[in-house]
Amino acid sequence: METVIKTNNLSKVYTDTAVPVHALRSVSLEFRQGEFTAIVGPSGSGKTTFLNVVGGLDKPTEGHVIIDGVDIATMKESKLFDFRLRHIGFVFQAYNLIPVLTAIENVSFIMLLQNRPKAEMEERAKQMLEQVGLSDKLNVRPAKLSGGQQQRVAVARALASKPDFVLADEPTANLDTESAFNLLDIMAKLNKEENITLIFSTHDQRVIERARRVITLVDGAVDKDETFNREN
């Protein structure tokens, strides 16, 4: 399978703190097309930093992030904006959705920024909301949705534009167990159906076993990298 992301000796040191913090230490990983990976580790182990650096939201102190043959670690900010828009989907822990837009407008938003044709956009947004089980909430604003429903809309939005891969930083952290399982099931299903590479971070034991590959970070370094053969 084709390699989608390759990180090379990624290090990140925060020096604006009293004592320099080594948030990432020489992380070299490869992610292939269609993988469904969990980044796990205790709080402060560097999960968010890793996802931010891979997503081009933050610069590594050292090392490279190769996506599509380009090193985004050295890319200029203005170019990165466009790169993220076209290649990467994001799901965050909270505040994902634009509060003043309805579910379907939120799902269409990235495609809209990409200037996709209107008809295609609408059809795809409807299809994605159906996939996440929210076809009856098309015209509802986020405030009227439960936390789990909001995260499902966020997942639908991240995948709707068919990015190369989706990064999800603790997408289940604010959810109850049932909603968390439900969200992970949907993510696993979409990962399979759409064949989009999905990387999510979590420190929640409950959801780790949904992933087919589990990478454990300890103090910013890769501790374990395990692959499981699972039927989702």
Add this chain to the structure above:
Amino acid sequence: MKTLLTIAWRNLWRKKRRTLITASSVMFATILAIALMSIIEGWKDEMVESIISNTTGHLQIQDVLYHDESSIDHALEYEEEVKQTVAKYGDDIKYTVPRIEGFCLGAKDIGTRGVFLTGILPEKENRMNDLSSRLIKGEMFSADDNYAVIAEGVATQLELSTGDTLVLIGQGFQGMTAAGKYKVGGILEFPLPEQNNTMVYLPLKEAQYFFAAPDRLNRLIMMMEDEREADRLAQQMQNDLDDDWYTVKTWEQLMPDKVAAFEARDAQVKVFVWVLYIVAGFGILGTVITMMHERLREFGILLSIGLKRTQLAIICMLETIFISFIGVITGVVVGFPVIYRLHKNPIPITDDDLKEAIIDFGLEPVFSFSAEPGIFIYQAVTIFLIAIIVGLYPVQKVFRLEMTDSASN
């Protein structure tokens, strides 16, 4: 762009009450500013009208030298060239008011006194400034009479009454001696002492004869159909007239100190209005800052998923402009009908002393309001500028926002 507009517009209504309060502060500032400018403009219009009808008219043709040296020697010859030019612009000119004038000595028995003699056509003066209405005794002469009408102060000081004889001695055209005896046929009362203590009127022909300047005038006043055309008309007439001899002046050129005084007051009012707007501007700024800070995470996420900084900045700027415009437009919508009514039906002044002083001044005893569109446009433009300035705050913030600070958990 449509999406950005939609988002900005809907963002305003996330905190409805706050938006409405901010917009109303802008609205009240707008209404106050409009009212202030309207009453000052209205007052100015009254003053200008009074100056034009009581003093200068809209335009005057004079001898080139007269404005700087008001001697009878610089009286213009009212000949064909002038008459034809005036006739040529008959569409613009409603009527003309000719005057000849000069200082001379008024005497009765042994008493003497400096007076200002003006030769006039009474029906023209009446049309321009209703001169006859100032009569307190006797009557106004007609063009062919040969008696004088004098101001009340002159009458008192020379102990003259109607029927008495006034002797005038002065200098005529090109050094001729001017002297004459005139019966007093009427007495006028003027509110301004400098007029009340000096004015003596004679029929134009009689005065020209007195000054030994037949067919000469010191000013040919022109009253126009539309005073806004004054500058253009002055220019055109000047082009047609020989500028070695004649000069055409607008009332503004004739009264530069009054114009300067109006401008100075306009400047004061503008300062006041700007203070109002700065207060309103800080109101908007407060709201904009709050709106910004409660959405930093949201902004971070928007930037992370691919919205460009410029696009986010446009959203923020639009929000500021929207709030300001809701305020200014409601301000105008509420203010305009009120001002318009006051413009049509000015508020009468009830205080008796003030009322009298104003009537004496030749003004109507009312608070008049101007409904010039310029006043309303000025508000819109000013608020727009302030909105842009205030809107720069979130814009520069957006460009400095660190995505990881705001987006990460």
